[in-house]
Amino acid sequence: xxxxxxxxxxxxxxxxxxxxxxxxxxxxxxxxxxxxxxxxxxxxxxxxxxxxxxxxxxxxxxxxxxxxxxxxxxxxxxxxxxxxxxxxxxxxxxxxxxxxxxxxxxxxxxxxxxxxxxxxxxxxxxxxxxxxxxxxxxxxxxxxxxxxxxxxxxxxxxxxxxxxxxxxxxxxxxxxxxxxxxxxxxxxxxxxxxxxxxxxxxxxxxxxxxxxxxxxxxxxxxxx
Amino acid sequence: xxxxxxxxxxxxxxxxxxxxxxxxxxxxxxxxxxxxxxxxxxxxxxxxxxxxxxxxxxxxxxxxxxxxxxxxxxxxxxxxxxxxxxxxxxxxxxxxxxxxxxxxxxxxxxxxxxxxxxxxxxxxxxxxxxxxxxxxxxxxxxxxxxxxxxxxxxxxxxxxxxxxxxxxxxxxxxxxxxxxxxxxxxxxxxxxxxxxxxxxxxxxxxxxxxxxxxxxxxxxxxxx
Numbered sequence: 354x355x356x357x358x359x360x361x362x363x364x365x366x367x368x369x370x371x372x373x374x375x376x377x378x379x380x381x382x383x384x385x386x387x388x389x390x391x392x393x394x395x396x397x398x399x400x401x402x403x404x405x406x407x408x409x410x411x412x413x414x415x416x417x418x419x420x421x422x423x424x425x426x427x428x429x430x431x432x433x434x435x436x437x438x439x440x441x442x443x444x445x446x447x448x449x450x451x452x453x454x455x456x457x458x459x460x461x462x463x464x465x466x467x468x469x470x471x472x473x474x475x476x477x478x479x480x481x482x483x484x485x486x487x488x489x490x491x492x493x494x495x496x497x498x499x500x501x502x503x504x505x506x507x508x509x510x511x512x513x514x515x516x517x518x519x520x521x522x523x524x525x526x527x528x529x530x531x532x533x534x535x536x537x538x539x540x541x542x543x544x545x546x547x548x549x550x551x552x553x554x555x556x557x558x559x560x561x562x563x564x565x566x567x568x569x570x571x572x573x574x575x576x577x
Numbered sequence: 578x579x580x581x582x583x584x585x586x587x588x589x590x591x592x593x594x595x596x597x598x599x600x601x602x603x604x605x606x607x608x609x610x611x612x613x614x615x616x617x618x619x620x621x622x623x624x625x626x627x628x629x630x631x632x633x634x635x636x637x638x639x640x641x642x643x644x645x646x647x648x649x650x651x652x653x654x655x656x657x658x659x660x661x662x663x664x665x666x667x668x669x670x671x672x673x674x675x676x677x678x679x680x681x682x683x684x685x686x687x688x689x690x691x692x693x694x695x696x697x698x699x700x701x702x703x704x705x706x707x708x709x710x711x712x713x714x715x716x717x718x719x720x721x722x723x724x725x726x727x728x729x730x731x732x733x734x735x736x737x738x739x740x741x742x743x744x745x746x747x748x749x750x751x752x753x754x755x756x757x758x759x760x761x762x763x764x765x766x767x768x769x770x771x772x773x774x775x776x777x778x779x780x781x782x783x784x785x786x787x788x789x790x791x792x793x794x795x796x797x798x799x800x801x
Contacts, residue, residue: 407638407647414635415704420658420667423631427654434644434651443644480639480704 354548361542363555364489368496371562374503378573383503385511389453391576392512396446396453398572401464402472402565403446407433412479413487422540426488432529445522452519467571475564482557485544489554490561492541494534501527578772585762587779588713592720595786598727602797607727609735613677615800616736620670620677622796625688626696626789627670631657636703637711646764650712656753669746676743691795699788706781709768713778714785716765718758725751 355363373379381387382395410429417423435441447457463469479487505523508515545554579587597603605611606619634653641647659665671681687693703711729747732739769778 404642404644407644408640408642411635411638411647414654415632415639415700418628418632420628420631423635423654423658424660427651427658430638430647430651434647436648476639 355551357542360545360551360554361538363551364492364538364541364558365495367555367558367562368493371559371566372493372496372500373562373565373569374496374500376566376569376573378569378576379500379504383507385507387512388576389512389514391572392515393453393455394576395572396450396455397460397462398464398468398568398575400446400450400460401468402475402568403433404443405472405476406442409476409479409487412476413484416480416484416487422484422544425536425540429533442522442525445525449515449519449522452515465571465575467574468568471564471567471571475561478557478560483550483553485541485550486553486557488537489541489545490557491537492534492554492558493561493565494530494537497530497534498527501530579775581766584766584769584775584778587775588716588762588765588782589719591779591782591786592717595783595790596717596720596724597786597789597793598720598724600790600793600797602793602800603724603728607731609731611736612800613736613738615796616739617677617679618800619796620674620679621684621686622688622692622792622799624670624674624684625692626699626792627657628667629696629700630666633700633703633711636700637708640704640708640711646708646768649760649764653757666746666749669749673743673746676739689795689799691798692792695788695791695795699785702781702784707774707777709765709774710777710781712761713765713769714781715761716758716782717785717789718754718761721754721758722751725754 378395382392387395407430410426410433414423414426414430417426431441433442435444438444447460450457450460464472475490478490482490501523505520505527508520508523509517541554545551602619606616611619631654634650634657638647638650638654641650655665657666659668662668671684674681674684688696699714702714706714725747729744729751732744732747733741765778769775
């Protein structure tokens with residue numbers, strides 16, 4: 354059994370080596386090398402991931418027999434769905450689409466097959482993995498604030514055809530991902546309390562990095 | 578395809594013929610014929626159903642790609658789990674257990690096998706059925722207010738060893754089940770919009786009546 358510190362270090366190492374900030378598509382994005390069409394392709398296909406997040410979190414709730422953990426996790430569904438049409442992360446992503454001149458109806462179309470396979474695999478994982486392991490797969494949030502800050506700077510510097518009001522999603526996630534990651538990390542450290550569950554948690558985070566990576570592979574291939 | 582009125586009539590007919598108000602155990606309960614041990618056995622095993630409800634509702638959310646429907650359904654999880662240890666339907670059922678002199682730890686024990694099989698089948702159904710059909714399975718709420726009112730009168734009249742503060746769950750459900758049933762019925766009528774889905778909705782409600790009936794069969798057998 355790893356100590357708490359060793360376990361955290363293992364989890365963080367996954368992000369350093371495998372998080373999608375290393376993906377060529379993200380690197381081109383952050384160097385300002387994407388065409389407007391490539392940005393739109395990314396916004397459209399990444400939407401399929403965004404709209405699945407509350408369903409992934411509901412799958413975790415449906416597997417979790419602990420009322421206290423369910424109470425702590427529930428806000429994630431509200432954070433993404435909002436309580437009204439004006440609220441929530443999905444709505445913020447739709448506003449990014451508006452800002453990128455993408456009709457919202459286009460986001461309801463089928464995503465690229467590779468994007469769909471990756472995102473559906475994530476949903477399936479959340480439905481079938483032990484719930485503490487599924488929660489560990491959310492820990493890409495540990496690495497999200499830096500990525501979001503870099504992305505926001507890149508958009509403001511290079512993609513000036515996208516108006517600033519479109520970046521609400523990036524801005525909210527810089528703060529929120531930190532809080533969410535602290536919460537998910539604490540639950541992971543508490544509930545992944547056997548060598549097997551610790552190993553499964555690390556593997557779950559690797560798997561989640563693969564999901565995000567594959568999503569970008571599909572988008573990258575479609576925009577070259 | 579049934580008209581709206583025919584569809585509602587079919588759904589209501591399921592309750593008239595198959596809801597668990599007809600079960601011999603409930604009939605004995607309402608005639609005041611249960612021993613304190615039988616009441617405790619019911620409270621303890623029915624708890625396994627109660628604690629599964631938010632997980633069942635989360636399974637429906639996890640299958641539902643419609644943000645608006647998810648928003649409308651979400652309150653059910655909060656209604657059962659509460660936002661604090663003092664709130665929610667599960668807590669109200671635990672207070673009923675307190676009032677029946679059942680230690681709360683006893684409710685965490687394994688339920689009767691038949692109770693577990695029935696409740697787990699309901700959870701599995703919510704995970705695997707099309708989400709509008711899973712929502713239709715919740716429509717036993719249509720028949721719950723009358724049952725709750727009869728049950729409350731029976732407890733107050735016959736089981737006077739149970740103090741009145743234990744009946745919070747029954748009281749809240751008399752009002753809440755009506756609102757919830759209206760909501761579930763409207764979603765069912767809107768989204769079960771093909772002959773196949775209508776037939777599946779009716780079958781889902783029959784299945785749910787079987788779940789509640791089997792739960793009582795197991796309790797009845799253990800208390801005779």
